[in-house]
Amino acid sequence: MFTKKISKIVKRDGSIENFDRGKIISAIAKSAVSVGEDPKIGNKLINQIEKTVFKRYKGRLPTVENVQDIVEDTLIRQGYIKAAKSYILYREKRKEIREGKKIYGIAKDELKLGINAIKVLQSRYLLRNEDGEIIETPLEMLRRVAKAVSSIESKYGNDYSRWEKEFFDIMSKLEFVPNSPCLMNAGTRFQQMSACFVLDISDSLSNIFEILKIAALIQKTGGGTGFNFSKIRPRGEIVGSTKGIASGPVSFMSIFDKMTDVIKQGSKRRGANMGVLRVDHPDILEFITCKNDLNAFTNFNISVAATDKFMKAVMKNIDYEIIDPRTKQVIKKINARNVFDLIVTNAWTIGDPGLVFIDRINKLHNINEEITGVNPCGEQPLLPFESCVLGSINLTKFVKNKQIDWGKLRKIIHIAVRFLDNVIDINDYVVKEIEDITKANRRIGLGVMGWADMLVMLGIPYNTNKAVKLAEKLMKFINTEARNASADLGKEKGDFPNFKKSKLSKIWNNARNVAVTTIAPTGTISIIANSCSSGIEPLFAVSYVREVLEGTKLIETNFLFEEISKKRRFYSAQLLNEISKYGSVQHLKEVPKDIKKIFVTALDIDPIWHIKMQAAFQKYVENGVSKTVNLPENSTKNDVKNSYLLAYKFGCKGVTVFRYGSKGGKQVLYIEEGYEKRIKVSSEFSGGCPGVECGN
DSSP states (O other), rough: OOOOOOOOEOOOOOOOEEHHHHHHHHHHHHHHHEEEEOOOOOHHHHHHHHHHHHHHHSSSSOOOHHHHHHHHHHHTTTHHHHHHHHHHHHHHHHHHHHHHHHHHOOOOOOOOHHHHHHHIIIIIIIIIIISBBBBOOHHHHHHHHHHHHGGGGGGTTOOOOHHHHHHHHHHHTTEEOOOHHHHHTTTOOOOOOOOEEEEEOOHHHHHHHHHHHHHHHHHHHOOOOEEEEETSTTTTBTTTTTTBBBHHHHHHHHHHHHHHHHTTTTSSSOOEEEEETTTTTTTTTHHHTTTSSSSSTTEEEEEEEEEEHHHHHHTTTTTEEETTTOOOOOOEEEEEHHHHHHHHHHHHHOOOOOOHHHHHHHHOOOOOSSOEEETTSSOOOOOOEEEEEEEEEEEGGETTTTEEOOOHHHHHHHHHHHHHHHHHHOOSSSSHHHHHHHHOOEEEEEEEEEEHHHHHTTTSSSSSSHHHHHHHHHHHHHHHHHHHHHEEEEEEEOOOOGGGGGGGGGEEEESSSSSOOOOOHHHHHHTTSSSSSTTTOOOOOEEEEEEETTTTTEEOOOOHHHHHHHHOOOOOOOHHHHHHHHSSOOOOOOHHHHHHSOOBBBTSSSSHHHHHHHHHHHHOOOOBBBOOOEETOOHHHHEEEEEHHHHHHTOOEEEEETTTTGGGGSSEEOOOOOSSSSEEEEEEESOOOSSSSSOO
């Protein structure tokens, strides 16, 4: 019997660590499982592999590559050809990723992230010195964030080191990822860590330009800004102080758009705005059509604040009142159905505007103060000058043996709520007005990403009632536990100052936060979480070409599809290449029918399932839900119309519809014309937010 053991091994970075038999056994097991072979192959072969390594490298230390070469040889010699091939392909893929990381100057990556995650981190998140050189690794970034966010615990008499460890642990395992400004700014000179802001604009030139300045400071630090322009007097009215003619809210929107163009040149990420106008404003028709020129308002998503009166008038096909925002007088009546049809036509043509059901938002709000605006992707209704910090749980980390690990999920929810609440205390606010209302309400938004992936892991098609029912069950659990966590924090650290005058005081004895849950689009943070699916969106494409560097294009495939296709033995590079032309697998004979059912994409499913899924989550989300109803290019205006009406009927707080191709060459996922059609995705693609980039 062979008794001598390998004790040390040289890693790729030149460091030396203990030889770990378990890593080899695990790697072989994964390769075997992926091709349907015995997962215990590694246990059978490990002694032989170690014996070969010892003899071949007697008197010197083997490298990782040396050992992997011997693993390949052993698998082949023992007749495990398929497992050997899978092992070789895995090595090649990891090599490609390492080479890609070298391009971006990342020599050390303890988190084993993908190329696109590294690119995003390098371009925006990792700290740099005065010469522009990156001075931290992804793991060091997470340590920076965990240390900063836990530091406030000592103020409450708690052991901050315990929570630093807890926060670092859930982030480093990619079980929870906070919003982008938190990753960028925690532990830096100016810790602005909120993702979402709504700023109140009055009918005053001085106020408008003061808000413009505040918005610029927010966007410089990575936050997204929402504005309601409904207080501004309509175009053509006489301005009392100068006797001039008012230019109207749309003209002032253009100033904010230009500001964002300027600010984004030197900020950490592209600026993002949401413009909202009430449906009863005299300039509503101009607002609805303001983005007909695709080169106009490129830094804005726009939404019409639709009242209950308006929606009822649409369904009855009757007139509704247009009100002067300055005098509050009814100035005329117009047909609601005609206005609604114009909204539908524009949404079908260019993807804007969306709808915000403003009365529903205020009825469900926990404080008797009027919400008038939402953040750039619509998931965060906020009071004037309020901000919110977001974070998302990566649902792919909570499935084991086709079951949801509810106990583990409960634990992460409680840690994540504490994390987000701590951010409110240590945050640096742009102006005192924002700080005051944010701390008075302590609003947080805990959400999810990887929902589509979770459904695949559970074997449940997205477009089924089973998936919708699970969505309700899951979100009810998350919201209940988040609310329990907030109650515990209220007892421990004190309730939010506005608690006594909130609706929550009639239900709960304690509450640290006015609201606890939000479903954000998780654009960039889902890339950081190794490209899990975005928010609660279905997969946009199973396989696609992503541009990661000018001139560099990679075919990326959903990691679950790759695993399953290998395990079911229909995997091939040619198949992935074919899928990348269209994104979908529904037309491919090589893909089994049961696999087609669970790998449906956003454009494969009927629009009603988008709405049903959004409504299912919204039922148990205290803030809002970012969800895009993705429609195929050949969809009709009637499809858009029905989507809007169903969203209102099913209880959503807002809705965005995006017909493929409606933004021309400005969308980030598209089929490229040329030698062959291919689905292409830019490295900025969020999966669910088709307009400007969101601030989370």
